[in-house]
Amino acid sequence: MLIAAGSMTPNAIADNFQVSRQAVSKHLRILVECELVEQDAKGREIYYQLKHEKIREIDDYVERLRQIIQSRFEDLDDLLEAMKEETK
Amino acid sequence: MNNDLFFDFTVDKEAKTAVITREFNAGLDLVWEAFTNHELLDKWTAPQPFTAKTKYADFEVGGKRFYAMVDPDGNALRWALQKYTSISPKTNFKMFNVFADADENPEEFGSDWDYTFSEEDGKTKVVISIYNESMERFEKMLEMGFVEGFKMTIVNLDNLLDSLK
Numbered sequence: 500m501l502i503a504a505g506s507m508t509p510n511a512i513a514d515n516f517q518v519s520r521q522a523v524s525k526h527l528r529i530l531v532e533c534e535l536v537e538q539d540a541k542g543r544e545i546y547y548q549l550k551h552e553k554i555r556e557i558d559d560y561v562e563r564l565r566q567i568i569q570s571r572f573e574d575l576d577d578l579l580e581a582m583k584e585e586t587k
Numbered sequence: 588m589n590n591d592l593f594f595d596f597t598v599d600k601e602a603k604t605a606v607i608t609r610e611f612n613a614g615l616d617l618v619w620e621a622f623t624n625h626e627l628l629d630k631w632t633a634p635q636p637f638t639a640k641t642k643y644a645d646f647e648v649g650g651k652r653f654y655a656m657v658d659p660d661g662n663a664l665r666w667a668l669q670k671y672t673s674i675s676p677k678t679n680f681k682m683f684n685v686f687a688d689a690d691e692n693p694e695e696f697g698s699d700w701d702y703t704f705s706e707e708d709g710k711t712k713v714v715i716s717i718y719n720e721s722m723e724r725f726e727k728m729l730e731m732g733f734v735e736g737f738k739m740t741i742v743n744l745d746n747l748l749d750s751l752k
Contacts (some may be wrong), residue, residue: 565596568632570611572594574631575621579613582621 506548548586593712607715615706618713619677622702626650633657637664653691668693670699679703696720715724 509527513520527547530536533554539546593610609617625644634641636659644652649737651670655663666687673681685697698719705712 508718528726533602555745561598564598568596568607570634571632574613575593576611578631579611579617579621582627583613586617 506546508544510547512547592682592710596606603719605717607713607717609713609715611711611713612709613711614709615711618711620693621703622679622704622713623677625654629654646671646674648672653687655689663689666691672699 505517509520512527513523515522522527527538531538531547534548536547537550547571592612592621593608595603595608598605602700621631625641625646625647628639633656638657639654640663641652641654644650644654646652650669650745651668653666653668655666657663666689668685668687668691670685671680672683673679679702681699681701683697684700685693688695696719699713701718703714703716705729
């Protein structure tokens with residue numbers, strides 16, 4: 500979540516944790532493959548930063564599913580009300 | 588009216604699990620029926636204008652439910668097979684859910700569904716935990732199970748709006 504604040508190099512990220520630069524690079528590579536993080540070469544250093552719009556896409560997707568599930572349950576709410584009437 | 592009923596939906600990618608928690612304003616007996624009796628399931632599980640139609644169902648351990656999502660013209664859009672693996676009446680049941688063709692031939696991969704029911708103060712809480720080995724398939728399943736019909740509904744609405752212009 501460090502790179503949420505701004506772009507950073509793998510060395511700078513590793514300094515914040517008890518992990519090697521290699522380990523950080525490996526994680527970053529996966530995140531780049533998933534298109535959640537993008538890299539930007541500045542001279543000899545590569546800076547990494549979060550793709551905020553991609554994170555938002557995932558949030559939107561989960562939110563959409565949430566609304567669909569909720570609308571099914573609202574139909575069930577109505578059905579349960581009808582069932583309660585019947586058993587009265 | 589139902590806004591005060593608790594609802595939560597979380598996706599845990601690492602555990603390859605989605606958990607849905609929902610409270611219903613009815614007693615345990617009715618809610619259990621609504622989730623296990625196929626005639627009732629057919630009434631609420633498909634989004635408008637589609638309907639769920641059960642071809643046959645046998646709610647017992649080792650039993651199956653074979654059903655389809657049907658469009659307004661009566662065409663079966665997608666078949667699915669549910670195999671009940673564990674049943675503790677009015678407390679919990681588990682099933683394996685897999686999409687299939689019209690001849691009941693299942694697709695290679697499915698998902699495990701675990702339903703837990705509990706009643707308190709006249710309300711019934713249902714916790715549904717869905718596990719799928721592959722996250723990719725899992726997303727596909729959620730897309731198909733919940734979104735496919737929804738997308739088509741939107742397309743229909745778009746067509747309607749276009750025809751009104």
